[in-house]
Amino acid sequence: MKSLVTVAALCAFAFAGTAEAGQGFSVPRPPAVLSPDLASPWLRQTEPGGRPTVSRKRTTVRARAAPPPIARQFLPTMVRYSGPEAPGTIVIDTNRRFLFLVLDGGKAKRYGVGVGRPGFSWAGAHTVTAKAEWPTWTPPEEMRQREPHLPVSMEGGLDNPLGARALYLGDTLYRIHGSNQPWTIGQAVSSGCIRMRNEDVVDLYDRVPVGTRVIVM
Template sequence: MKSASSASARVLLASATIALAGLVSGCTTSSTLDPTAAAMATTYPSALPVEFRRQDVTDPTGEAPGTIVIDTASKFLYLVEPNGRAVRYGVGVGKEGFGWNGEAKVGAKQEWPDWVPPPEMLQRRPELPLRMSGGPENPLGARAMYLYRDGKDTLYRIHGTNEPLTIGKAMSSGCIRMINFDVTDLYERVPVGAKVVVR
């Protein structure tokens, strides 16, 4: 009985370590499917303010249904729905000097994407790995939607995160971060080709 309790404690400690592990998010990725989806949390951290939890709201964007609108100032992502409604998600956005705006499209989608830090990030952070396989410790989280403009990869993504308490903050290298189960929800709702507006 004691050994079962010890094993349970070790599993809980490992889970907590995974949840707390964090790397600065980069935006150049490829993909590999990782079967460790069970490690993904299914509730919001209690410390995350309620306004950054997924909600059905009146659409404030004026965009057509199916459009993703990211309001970087308020740290919200809206998925516009019919009849004047939208799903609002809390997001993390680019820190000062890394933000961007404009229009793009979802050019590709990946589950448990690999992370390949871009050369500029490796210059700033040479200790980072050249590649990290997809999984719960990966800074791109459970899902990634790759943003394209004029048919070319912008190197920006909407992706999950293993640092859930960065939601509502400006801490990324320009990509849009979401809680893993929120990015999974958005991923299921949004097709390749969806319009993305970053304001």
């Protein structure tokens, strides 16, 4: 399915891998990313006689295993760009697991992504035809046939596989979207969609409009 050999050749431009001064910038966090367990800072108790009071003890939060760390090269950074695409274009290098947003001045912002696993990789040129915040996930019928345990539909939220934002590509079933499994960034694990960390897809979502050109190599 890697049909855009010519596009890949044209885009063998130099995205220099060396980070510039932009490395280490602050990445904005998406809304509502805290667990409900953390919403109330103080533990409510009851005094003798039934009158409620507020303890100065912190709430007990259930311990959770720390997710595997993401390799440093997949964190957002600024890189040099000398390719042919116009500023505002998104270029996705599925082999290297990077998404580049081309900027003015010979630069690009680079993000790590997860891509399609073997048998689900693809290449092509599309535009962003729609955008959604905390999107509902409706697995395609063919996906539910492969994985019968999947729900018919799932509302947006922290446990939703589409994560905090989604950018829909052309009239395909593919999206650039967030993830509830950020430790998979940098791997070939999806059914063809391009997945990002939630904080990264929020940043990208705020930078690109509907109609943005997207090239997947």
